[in-house]
Amino acid sequence: MVLLNNTMISLLRQQLLQKFCPVLALGVLLAACAPSPEEDKTPAANSEAAADAAAYAGSSSCAGCHQSEWQDWQNSHHDLAMQTLSDESVLGDFNDSRFTHNNVNYRFFTEGDDYRIEVKEIDGSENIYPVIHVFGVSPLQQYLVQLPDDRIQAFGVAWDARPAEDGGQRWFHVYGDEYIPPDDVLHWTKQSQNWDTMCAACHSTGLEKRFDVTEGRFSTNWEEIDVACEACHGPASLHVSGAPAKDSLRVFAERQDVVWSLNEATGNSLRSEPRTSQLEIDTCGSCHARRSMFNGAPAMSENFLDDHQPTLIAPDLYHVDGQIRDEVYVYGSFLQSKMFAAGVTCSDCHNPHSLELRAPGPQVCLQCHSAETYADTSHHLHTNDSAGADCVECHMPPTDYMQVDPRHDHSMRVPRPWLSAEFGTPDACLNCHTDKDSDWSTGVLKSHGIAPDAATPHWSETLARAFSNPGGLSETDIEQLTLNSSTPTIIRASAMANSFFARHSDAQNVLEQNLSSPDAIIRLGATQGLYYVPPGLRSRLAADMLTDPVRAVRIAAVPIVSESGIDLLSGPQARAYRAALTEYIDVQNANTERAESHVNLGTLEMRTGNVIKAEEEYLLAYRLNPDFIPVYINLADLYRATGRDIEGEVILRAAIGNQPGYGALHYTLGLNLVRQQRLLDAVPELGIAADAPDATPGFALAYALALDAAGETAAAVESLNRALERFGEIPELMQARTELQNKL
Numbered sequence: 010m011v012l013l014n015n016t017m018i019s020l021l022r023q024q025l026l027q028k029f030c031p032v033l034a035l036g037v038l039l040a041a042c043a044p045s046p047e048e049d050k051t052p053a054a055n056s057e058a059a060a061d062a063a064a065y066a067g068s069s070s071c072a073g074c075h076q077s078e079w080q081d082w083q084n085s086h087h088d089l090a091m092q093t094l095s096d097e098s099v100l101g102d103f104n105d106s107r108f109t110h111n112n113v114n115y116r117f118f119t120e121g122d123d124y125r126i127e128v129k130e131i132d133g134s135e136n137i138y139p140v141i142h143v144f145g146v147s148p149l150q151q152y153l154v155q156l157p158d159d160r161i162q163a164f165g166v167a168w169d170a171r172p173a174e175d176g177g178q179r180w181f182h183v184y185g186d187e188y189i190p191p192d193d194v195l196h197w198t199k200q201s202q203n204w205d206t207m208c209a210a211c212h213s214t215g216l217e218k219r220f221d222v223t224e225g226r227f228s229t230n231w232e233e234i235d236v237a238c239e240a241c242h243g244p245a246s247l248h249v250s251g252a253p254a255k256d257s258l259r260v261f262a263e264r265q266d267v268v269w270s271l272n273e274a275t276g277n278s279l280r281s282e283p284r285t286s287q288l289e290i291d292t293c294g295s296c297h298a299r300r301s302m303f304n305g306a307p308a309m310s311e312n313f314l315d316d317h318q319p320t321l322i323a324p325d326l327y328h329v330d331g332q333i334r335d336e337v338y339v340y341g342s343f344l345q346s347k348m349f350a351a352g353v354t355c356s357d358c359h360n361p362h363s364l365e366l367r368a369p370g371p372q373v374c375l376q377c378h379s380a381e382t383y384a385d386t387s388h389h390l391h392t393n394d395s396a397g398a399d400c401v402e403c404h405m406p407p408t409d410y411m412q413v414d415p416r417h418d419h420s421m422r423v424p425r426p427w428l429s430a431e432f433g434t435p436d437a438c439l440n441c442h443t444d445k446d447s448d449w450s451t452g453v454l455k456s457h458g459i460a461p462d463a464a465t466p467h468w469s470e471t472l473a474r475a476f477s478n479p480g481g482l483s484e485t486d487i488e489q490l491t492l493n494s495s496t497p498t499i500i501r502a503s504a505m506a507n508s509f510f511a512r513h514s515d516a517q518n519v520l521e522q523n524l525s526s527p528d529a530i531i532r533l534g535a536t537q538g539l540y541y542v543p544p545g546l547r548s549r550l551a552a553d554m555l556t557d558p559v560r561a562v563r564i565a566a567v568p569i570v571s572e573s574g575i576d577l578l579s580g581p582q583a584r585a586y587r588a589a590l591t592e593y594i595d596v597q598n599a600n601t602e603r604a605e606s607h608v609n610l611g612t613l614e615m616r617t618g619n620v621i622k623a624e625e626e627y628l629l630a631y632r633l634n635p636d637f638i639p640v641y642i643n644l645a646d647l648y649r650a651t652g653r654d655i656e657g658e659v660i661l662r663a664a665i666g667n668q669p670g671y672g673a674l675h676y677t678l679g680l681n682l683v684r685q686q687r688l689l690d691a692v693p694e695l696g697i698a699a700d701a702p703d704a705t706p707g708f709a710l711a712y713a714l715a716l717d718a719a720g721e722t723a724a725a726v727e728s729l730n731r732a733l734e735r736f737g738e739i740p741e742l743m744q745a746r747t748e749l750q751n752k753l
Contacts, residue, residue, distance in 0.1 A: 062244075063243065063244035063245065063246050063247045063248075063257060064244050064246040065214070065215045065232040065233075065239055065244045065245070065246070066239070066244070066245040066246045066248075066249045067232070067233065067237075067239075068082075068214075068233060068237035068238045068239065070245060070249050071238045071245065075238075078238075078362045079362075081360060081362035081363035082237075082238070082362045082363065085362065085363050085364050086145075086146060086147070086364050087235065087236035087237075087240075087364060088235050088236070088237075089145070089146040089235065090144075090145065090211075090212040090213070090235045090236045091142055091143070091144055091145075091153075091212045091213060091234050091235055092142065092143045092146075092234065092235070093142060093143075093234065094122075094124055094140060094141075094142065094143065098143045099124065099143055099150075100143070100146070100150045100168055100170050101117060101150060101152065101167075101168030101180065102117060102168070102180070103117045103118055103119050103124050103125075104118070104119075105117075105118045106118070106180065108166060108180040110166065110182045110188075111131075111182075111186075111188035112131050113128065113129065113130055113131060113188075114128070114129040115127065115128055115129075115166055115180070117180070123139060123140075124139070124140035124152070125137055125138065125139060125140065126138050126140060126152065126154060126164060126166075130191060131190075138154040138155065138156070138164075139154060139155050140152045140153065140154055140164075141153045141154060141155050141161055142234075144163060144208075144212065146170065147170045147171075148169070148170055148171050148177070148413050148414055149167045149168060149169055149170055149181075149183075149411060149412075149413050149414060150167060150168045150170050151163050151164060151167045151168075151183075152164045152167075152168075153204055156198065158225075158226070159226060159227070160203060160205075160227070161203070161204040161205065161227075162197055162198055162202050162203055162204065163197060163202045163203075163204060163207075163208065164197055165182055165183055165184065165189065165196070165197035165202070166180055166181070166182050166183075167180070167181060167182075167183050167411070168180060169181050169413055171413065176413075177413070181412060181413070182412075183411045183412060184412075185412050192667075194636040199636065200602075200603075200633075200634055200636075203602075205218055205220070205227040205229045205602070206218070206220075206600075206602050206603065209229055209231070210296070210302060210307070211236070211295075211296035212235075212236065213231040213232075213233065213234055213235065213236070213240075214231060214232050214233040214234075214235065214236060214237040214238075214239055214240040214307075215231055215232025215233065215239060215240075215244070215307060216229065216230070216231045216232075216306070216307060217229065217230045217231070217305060217306050218305035218306070218599075219305070220305075220601050220602040222601045222602070222629070222633075225632075225633070227602070236296075240307070241259065241292055241361070242258045242259045242260075243258055243259045243307075243309055245257070245258060259288065259292065259309070261288060261289040261292070261354075261356070261361075262286065262288075263284050263286050263287075263288065263289050263290075263354045263356075264289075264354060264356060264357065266281075267280055267281055267282060267284075268280075268281045269281070269376070269377050271377075271379060273379075275382075276378060276379035276381065276382025276383060277377065277378055277379070278376075278377035278378070279351075280351065280352040283352060284352035284354065287313070288311060289354045289355060289356060289361075290340075290343070290349070290354055290355060291312070291313035293340070293355045294313055294317075294319075294340035295308050295313065295316065295317060296338075297338045297339050297340050298317070298319055298320075298337075298338050298339075298340030298341060299319070299320040299326065299335075299336070299337040299338055299340075299341060300317040300318060300319045300320060300340075301317060301318040301320075301600075302316065302317055302599070302600070303315075303316050303317065303318070303560060303561075303564075303595075303596045303599060304316060304599050305599040305600070310560075312529065312558075312559050314529045314530065314533060314559040314560065314561035314562065315559050315560045315561070316560075317561065318533075318561045318564075318565070319340065319341065319499075319530070319533075319561075320337070320341065321341075321499065321502055321503040321506050321533075321534060321537075322341060322345075322472075322499060322500060322503035323503060323506075323507065324476050327341070327342075328432075328433075328434040328435060329432050329434060329472065329473040329476040329477055330425070330428050330432065330434045330469040330470070330472055330473040331345050331420060331422075331469055331472055331500065332406075332418055332420065332422070332434055332435050333408055333416070333418045333420075334408070336410050338416075339416070339417075339419040341499060342418050342419040342420040343355075343419040343420070344497060344498065344499040344530075345420040345422070345497045345499060345500060346419060346420050346421040346422070346497075347421065348421050349497070350497065353377075357376075357377075358373050358376075370399055370401075371384065371398070371399050371400045371401070374400040374401075378400075383400070384398070386398075389403065390453070390457060396441060397441060401417055402437065402440065402441065403424055403437050403438075404421045404422065404423070404424075404437075405417040405418055405419065405421055406418055406435060406437040406440055407440075408435070422469065423459075423467075424436070424437045424438060424450070424454070425461070425467070425469065425470065426438055426447040426450030426451045426454065427447070427451045427460075427461050428469065428470060428473055429447040429450070430446075430447035430448055430451060431473075432473045432477055434473065436450055438450040438453070466489075468489055468490065468493070468495075468496045468497070468500055471486050471489050471490055472490060472500060472504070474486070475490060475504065475507075475509055475510075476507075476509070477737060478737030478738060479508075479509030479510075479736075479737055479739065480737050480738030480739045480740055480743070481737060481738050482509070482513055484513070484515060487504075487510065487513045487515060487516070487519065488519075490504035490510070491504050491505055491510065491519045491523065492519060492522065492523075498528045498530050498531050499530055501523070501531050501534065502530045502531050502533055502534025502535070503534060504534070505519070505520060505523060505531075505534040505535045505537070505538035506533075506534040506535075506537035506538050507538075508541055510538060510541070516538070516541070516542065517542050517543075517546060520535050520538055520539065520542065520550065521550065523535040524536065524550060524553065524554060529557075529558070529559045529561070529562065532554070532557060532559075532562050533559075533561050533562050533565060536551065536554050536557075536562050536565045536566055536569070537565055539551050539566075539569050540569060544573055545573075547569060547573055548569070548570060548573030548574065548577070551566045551569035551570045551573070552566070552570055552578055552582045552585075552586070554566035555567070555570065555582065555585040555586055555588075555589045556585045556589075560592055563589040563592060563593075564589060564592055564593040564596060566589065567586070567589050567590055567592075567593040568593075568609070568612065568613070570586055571590075571613060571616045571617075572616060590613075593609075593613075594610070594613075597609050597610050602633065603633070603634075604630035604631070604633045604634035604637040604640055605630075605637070605639075606630075607626045607627070607629045607630035607633065608626070608627065608630050608637070608639050608640060608643055610626045611623040611624070611625075611626030611627045611630065611643060611647075612643060614626060615643075615646075615647060615650070620647065620650070620651055623647055624644070624647055627640060627643055627644045627647060628644075631644070635667065636667075636668065638664070638668060638671050638673060638674060641660055641661060641663075641664035641674060641677075642673060642674070642677050644657070644660055645657035645658075645660055645661050645677055645678075645681060646677075648660070649681065649684065654681050654684050654685055655685070657681050658678065658681050658682070658685070661674060661677055661678040661681060662678065665678065670701065670702070671701065671703060672697065672698040672699070672700075672701025672702070672703045672704045672705075672708055673698070673701075673703060675694045675695070675697040675698040675701065676694075676695065676698035676707075676708045676711065678691075678694045679691045679692075679694035679695035679698060679711065679712075679715065680711070682694060683715065688715060688718060688719055689719065691715055692712075692715050692716060692719055692721075695708070695711050695712040695715050696712050696728075698711070698712065699711070699712035699713075699728060699732065704735075705736075706732065706736045706739045706741065706742055709728065709729065709731075709732030709735075709736065709742060710729075710732075710741055710742060710745055712725075712728055713725040713726075713728050713729045713732070713742075713745055713746075713749065714745070716728060717749055717752070722749055722752050722753055723753060725749050726746055726749050726750055726753065729742055729745055729746040729749070730746070733746070
């Protein structure tokens, strides 16, 4: 047995965990969409509301006075977001139709008026599930089924609603050829596909999510089964009774009396007056964004960040230059665009009721951009009327989700194929020119005078370098990503919230400047970035954010302050902390079906010394979602703090058995074994962590230090070389390599 001294244990635990371990903060992430509950569920009772509060009046109450908008809405994707079962609404073939995917057999059939899906798994087990509702309409339609425990799930096999000549009119699996076994977190029976928690709020109107954590059952209600008028404008009873719309409804006035005037010199149009409100964009963003929700009921605040925490730009969700990657919808990309900065709103391009474009094809862009300048070969470099002449093909390239659903990137950026050649980001040119590569695209643009400018790189180029090689950032790079007013606010927020930024020497000064920004999303990013500054400064700055005007910032500050300790807070700060803590806990309690919320509550209990309650929350999180990896990591840390590392080892090994391949589990187990003075057992676990897909620089550093402690210094240096090649010039890795090389 190789024994470690206290210095090595401290280095492997305190230094590494504080610098590199991901912080668990609020964030119920959205996954794939799902469907709805039974037709006869009782609408939410309005009698409990205050007498003067607005109640839902139903979309039919709007039709008389708003006939044009009503007609536009009829049969729109909002109107058909969810429907009851009928011969007209069910598009899929339920005439004893059969489909096989990765040796799993499906049968779609009817019994009288009821729709059924039979599933025969690989292991021979068979189940028949009742279909509850249809979900969506085009280009695919999913079906909501009810499990024996009454959970409502979005079924993983969907109907391709496209015409047969386009490859449609068939059953297909939304994950393509990939086999999703029943124990996989993405399987249709898992929480990631649960209607109540993942999809209901955006596919119905007036939803009130209800979950009994003791029984483990939902009793969710809604007002209307689809996305109707009041989903966007709010409860209308007062307005129907005669109250002015501006006083009783959400009224979108961003475009009122606004005209766009063409500047002949540039070929672009300017708003007659600046947009001073973001209400319309935020209302659309409440569903068309990757975000967490703070409430179990409809969001009706004026500020998006009072009801939601948006997911910022980060790898895995977005490409390193900010282009869409995972299912992030459009809010995060649109906020990156010059259109957003210029004052464009969603309804400048889309009819908000029919959801159709204001004009077909490139004509929607030519509303504001001169055809003489832009609808010309000199600009788009293609033959007029060809696919390449369509603005969206170059500036809004699509990504297919759920196999058949193309969604356009709304960052509306200029193609930069040289980034694709260097970083593997999407190259819009290659969507059509499939026999070419990004070097070819770069050459074509260079031949027309379009090339990267090393002296003044675009922010997307700097962002790509930052995510790919954070150690190589200069002070100019940091300033561009965090302080430059021409950089989109969501990019500035995302840069500060990412760990790469904190490694820069000027990070603290930049954070302090941005914490007082008038833009809430910048303040949110700066607050999240406080995790990476020294504890003393972290606590002081976070305490000031407890009284921020928007809730997302206040609750982002709560776990930072609680981690740093509340003993040093002044009287006003302590009162602000208690108020913000109440909000934070309310948000967790609005999402009690989520393991994430109970991990957050357990972490709060740990920080106040209530170990028993913390363990209860962690175990409840485990019961709700045994697939949620942070449950095991936090529970193991609780066992560490209470001197029960052997119990921690048991639960970590069980987690690895159930969820193999997660580096964070092997990393945590490795540190556990280090504390138990079992270095030779720890080294292979840390090695697996260092090579895992979810590895961080901290995992690599821990592995190298453990190898060195085991007498394998040369192997430690080699592992650091691999890590530097993978993660870039991380200062901590470079320093460790130098020190270990000097020992050889």
